[in-house]
Amino acid sequence: MGSPVELGFVEQAAPWRLRSAQFPSKVGGRPAWLGESGLPGPAELRCGRCGRPCAFLLQLYAPLPARPDAFHRGLFLFCCRQPACYRPGAQGPLRVFRSQLPRENDTYSYDPPPDAPPPEGQTRVSLQLQCGAHLCRVCGCLGPKVCSKCHRAHYCSKEHQTVDWKSGHKLSCAQSAQLDAVIPDHKFLFPEYEIVIEPEEMETPGDGQTDEGTQKDLKEYEALEEAAGSTSEGFESLDEEVLEAMAKHETQEDKIFQKFKNRIAAEPEQILRYCRGREGPIWISGENIPQMKEIPHCSCGAQRIFEFQVMPQLLTHLKVDSLGESIDWGTLVVYTCAENCNLANGYMEEFIWKQDITTDST
Template structure:
């Protein structure tokens, strides 16, 4: 049996109801549509390991395992810091990025046994409806994560941290605190969440790719020859090593460009335990030993990668420093272990664009 094919993900505008929890969405930005209600990550688990500030929800993928009854529903959640300076390091996720996995059997206490409805609800839910789970757990008004803190005055607004309580106070809770109706119907823009989109997935059509490897080899040979002629006075061993490195790096980058050329808007490449990541550079590619095993003892395998195109949708461009990556490769437990229905942290490898390309 061959390896599974690659599924591409694209960001598209969607009606708010399609991104609700009961639809098991794949989505970018906004607040997380939590899958299971048990074992939600606490504020300490979703703080940036570099600056200590709360991370923002980046995206989630619905990725069920059809041959696993305990993973009939399964989602992966990616969070990232809002501070660009925290993204400077490459390699193992430097603390500014976190990925969590959660899964449920088909029969559970939260969702219907039947598939979700295809039609929108008669009455759209209020914004505050997203801030309390069926089990009664409260979610932060700013980020939508577990909120152990609450306003000491109205006792109705809940927060994950003092940082977000201050944000909400400045954004309007100072006024709405004494107005319950306003509190329940309007949530201000705190300038913290990323723009929200649905992720639409479709198979990659690799038959349409036209990669001229012979032409690329000729270009590589010409580049190496040119390098030798220009710098013939420099140590030959150094030149040979430099040319070899540049050729390999250019070849990987060229493969990256050609592979995505037919679908340049792709933001996700999904292929659990099949084709590995499409690297953007020859530098900083992890070895098998660089990927830590799961806490259950099983190896982690590649599941999906986040492409640099997503950054355009996040609106993070800045005149100064911006959030940036070449690609993010996410590795998850090969057994997709069920850790008492809790949210399990998985592994991210961040690769930046090489300075030589």
């Protein structure tokens, strides 16, 4: 049997293929919202560290065929654009939401979308949903605020209204009848790509690193550290047998990182690994791996299970490098409701964990 993991890769695509009607998986640009009701509001899309609006990072179309209420299903990931918010251990700059719809719904056709571009003139970005809700001109998220001068430009926040004003709205708001015909580049959105999904080829036995194996190795190492710390003279007073065991575990961090590299070696350009509830994530480090108690249950009471992880390779496509601090992660791991509940009848917030690359692994 092959691996149950599916891999995601970025590719350039025609803009129309990345619109909501095509049910895309994609990176960057504005979110191609799935459900139109219950969109996360500005308060839900603020960074938990600096309080600024988050930017759309990626979305994954991940239907559950066995669930009629999740015939269409999407996961939407947002992140802060401030590098300082990504310091090691910080979990606040990331948010993830889940949306799902039955096949028969008020927004999309019952039949699959046509595999052909729409008529000319229908390809431009729309900042108004079919339900009438308006989207922010800067980020494409829900825009409850409106320009007090023209009453036509909508924003998610005062910050983005200011950005748009400085980017040209100051001159155009009293003149243009079609404000969204040409939207300026606000330098806020990430570059846009399609995510293409392919199955992972069968791995060589021993190359992978499961959660269970990693946790076992870490527990053994922590027990040795505790033994060293419990003596009055620390490591110097340990007997020869324990010292040898400690030496054997000195390179545990290198081993975990090497297993991570071995697993992705065949497809080093992968930016995403999907495997809902079948296989755990592959960790890049032995540090900062969440315990089960650190993964909160869904608001419905069900446990959350691993669904997908975002790989560090994605960073090379986001153009976020700078001379100082940069947005950074080792891997981002998304956990979703095991029951795939729909209590909110809209967008449900799920849980995301950021693991950093330790000094020893770089």
